[in-house]
Amino acid sequence: MNRLIARSIFLSTKYVKPVPSYAFKHRYATFDVNDKVGNPNGRLRVEESHYCDNISSPFKEPYGNILKALNKETEKKFDNPHMMVCPVQAKFLYQLVGILKPKNVLEIGGFTGYSAIAMGAALSPDSKLLSLELEPKHIAVANRFIEEANLQDKVSVKEGPAGDSITEIANESPKKQFDLIFLDADKGGYIDYYEMILSHNLLSDHGVIVADNVLFYGEVHKVVDGYDGYDGVSHASKNVKRTAKKVDNFNQHVFKDSRVEVVVLPAFDGLSFIRLLSTLNLMSSVDVYNNANEALKTLSNLWQAMLQLISAVSDASASSLTVEPDLVKHQKSRKEYEELKTSLNATIAWLEKNKLTDLDKNKESKELSISLQQHAELQEESSVVSDKLKKMLNQSYALQFQMEMLFTSSQDISLN
Template identity: 35%
Template sequence: MTIQTLNLTPPLYEYLLSVSLKEASILKEIREKSSTHPLGKMQIAPEQAQFISLLIKLLGVKKILEIGVFLGYSSTAMALALPEDGQLIACENNPEFAEIARQHWQKASLEDKIILRLDSALDTLEALKEEGYNEEFDLIFIDADKSNYYNYYEKSLDLLRKGGLMIIDNVLWHGRVANPEINDNRTKRMREFNRRLFEDERIELSLLPIGDGLTLVRKI
């Protein structure tokens, strides 16, 4: 087996962004603001947001479910990529994060496209099922607490339409999943999550080394 690796040193990463990233001014503003937040590293990378936005347009996505909003960068990027009649339901359990995200949505004139569900994501997913959202979503994006990733995945799969796309962030977990000497609870859970998805015959998948790792899941 020939293994090819690309070391994204800071100069190479900056070059990549210089010839690829076309970021709307509102997104740049949110990203720069988020970088000063104590938990700013939780924000997805701009190249990830642009990639997901491109998929939304390519696939003609109209209905999105986001699990984990943080300060609203990813939801803003996805909502901007939606058509005029598109809708995004955003799940967040932190009122402080939700309020900051809401301000960003308002500034981007996206209030009509984004519906906030302020509750635990597991409770929201159950509520959506009870409200008749089964197989309603074209795309589901998961980027929340890692300990519940598999629970989010299982409950979300019922809400995703056949042929729909689920995108899951942080699946490489800063490289820890590949280091056998690292065995903290969250790392072990992420390893188990990746393995269970790989063995799941209900889906097709591809894990991409973009940002901290994105898994793309197509529901069969």
């Protein structure tokens, strides 16, 4: 949750007075609202959270008791304990890690480590979880309880702004990828974090991004243009409404992104599950540039092959003594030419597809534009040479016919 707006959901614009943060229990986390404030018509169904928690399998020890102790200390030390996920959501994250069996997990927005410990408890022996957190005071609590849970070899916390930390991870380990990324930081930064994840290729091919609070107290759908199911009465503060708009911007951004597919679930405070459609669309400008050069090499090889064929046909035309072997050579070369042409067409098709993708997503590099221009010019020249080759080959076929007639005539003369 956004720390700056954490309390504002509890305020009514009309008749409810501010409530001190200590009056709220962490048990419901983002459900921690009542019917009067921010929960019209029981939108968040608080009592069902009680029920679901009670009938969900408890954490194995020592994790269950450690999480309870962390819960109490966070409530005691900080005025925003509701920034932790609720117990049943922690159990859900634990189950998700158990199902996906990720090798590397990234948490963006760790707070005091409640969700990190919940996920860490399900990690396999060789798996790692990295949690990003801004506040040193939160990290101190998180590290102490991580050690108490004996998870220090699997779970670590990195201090600093999330954006800077993501960049550092990408720079220090360019090939590092995460199979599960839990996004639960400041809502206004969701789009930036999301784009950094994809641009740095931090999400593995079969990885999942789980974004929390994407319905934000049930206010997000009310800020969507054209929404007509709302009666106009809201007890949420202006700050919450502004944040709800930012969350909707993120939801729309992901929904319109052709690189991924997403499903948004009305569970907890709203969860988005995001996965890549294809790693092909994540190729960087450098990758496409390199493939452009490969295409140019293929074109160059084709051009050289055609020039050799033209030279061979010319030589054959000048010498009747070697014309038959040369024509056999021409036929073989022509087959090689057709194979090269097929390969070239496939390369060009791939290049054009990726060129469009990269231009749309990354505004293409200058080097790639130059290479593509060279590719177009070379393709045009090769087409001209190809036409000349066809004419020469036709001439060689005519020459072959004439030579066959000549040989036949010579044989007839010899017999006579």
